[in-house]
Amino acid sequence: MLGDTRLFDFFLDVNAIAAALTHAPLTFPLTPAADYPQQYAQLVLQELPLLGNSFGAGTLPTLTPLGQEWAAAVEQRSGGTRPGFDDAFRIWTSQPSLPPLSNLPFHFGIYPGLTGGTINIAAGNVTSNRATLYQLDSDPRLSLAELALNRAVLRVSATDRASRDLSGIPAVHGDPGIPVLSMHDIGDLFVPFSMEQVYAQRVQQHGQGYLFVSRAIRGVGHCDFTQAELQSGFNDLVRWVRTGHRPAGDPILDPRQVAEPSFGCRFTEGVRPEFVAPACPKSASA
Numbered sequence: 682m683l684g685d686t687r688l689f690d691f692f693l694d695v696n697a698i699a700a701a702l703t704h705a706p707l708t709f710p711l712t713p714a715a716d717y718p719q720q721y722a723q724l725v726l727q728e729l730p731l732l733g734n735s736f737g738a739g740t741l742p743t744l745t746p747l748g749q750e751w752a753a754a755v756e757q758r759s760g761g762t763r764p765g766f767d768d769a770f771r772i773w774t775s776q777p778s779l780p781p782l783s784n785l786p787f788h789f790g791i792y793p794g795l796t797g798g799t800i801n802i803a804a805g806n807v808t809s810n811r812a813t814l815y816q817l818d819s820d821p822r823l824s825l826a827e828l829a830l831n832r833a834v835l836r837v838s839a840t841d842r843a844s845r846d847l848s849g850i851p852a853v854h855g856d857p858g859i860p861v862l863s864m865h866d867i868g869d870l871f872v873p874f875s876m877e878q879v880y881a882q883r884v885q886q887h888g889q890g891y892l893f894v895s896r897a898i899r900g901v902g903h904c905d906f907t908q909a910e911l912q913s914g915f916n917d918l919v920r921w922v923r924t925g926h927r928p929a930g931d932p933i934l935d936p937r938q939v940a941e942p943s944f945g946c947r948f949t950e951g952v953r954p955e956f957v958a959p960a961c962p963k964s965a966s967a
């Protein structure tokens with residue numbers, strides 16, 4: 682979990698964006714009542730028809746224009762504009778949540794507000810979106826729709842206690858001191874691609890960017906790597922340690938290159954039918 686508590690901020694984002702767009706009165710009780718999951722589920726079930734249909738039913742949902750705005754905002758929060766996102770979003774929202782909220786789509790069942798932000802493994806609320814700027818596209822200038830979204834979204838602050846007690850969520854500082862080679866599915870929306878970017882930024886802030894290599898994989902699963910991708914990555918890491926020769930990676934912090942239709946082609950080995958994007962040019966393979 683390269684982004685530590687930032688992952689739970691993402692879970693908050695998915696829910697807070699949906700509620701803001703549908704004008705649902707979402708709450709984040711630090712001490713949820715026993716019946717809060719039921720109240721929350723009813724709220725979500727009122728939101729969903731405004732966003733689309735067939736969420737959590739195992740079939741790809743159809744998004745309304747409002748649902749498309751929701752997807753656009755989630756794309757920016759999960760790693761930015763990139764190939765394959767549209768179908769990745771529909772695939773993830775087609776999956777049901779875990780019991781007892783299995784009547785809801787996947788991301789709604791992991792809303793941090795259900796546990797007061799503790800995620801049941803840390804003391805106090807670990808999530809925050811107090812300073813988060815929500816956008817619907819890669820243009821840093823805020824449109825009227827983006828201004829409205831940022832005004833409407835529920836704002837949550839992490840508690841001081843949570844920031845000091847993270848025994849259940851170890852802090853990831855980004856100062857490895859040794860070579861690190863990482864791979865990430867760019868369509869993963871459980872631990873999104875943005876977590877890889879968070880770590881890359883932290884490593885650079887510690888002046889250790891030369892020790893980190895990231896490879897983008899064109900898949901929609903979580904750690905959905907082929908044997909060939911794993912072997913190639915491991916062999917390159919071992920060679921790096923033994924010889925000092927830093928292997929190639931992808932420019933994951935360059936938004937323009939991440940948005941290229943061929944992004945992720947270089948180190949992806951094998952075709953994943955569920956990843957829908959322009960085909961990779963033959964010259965893009967490593």
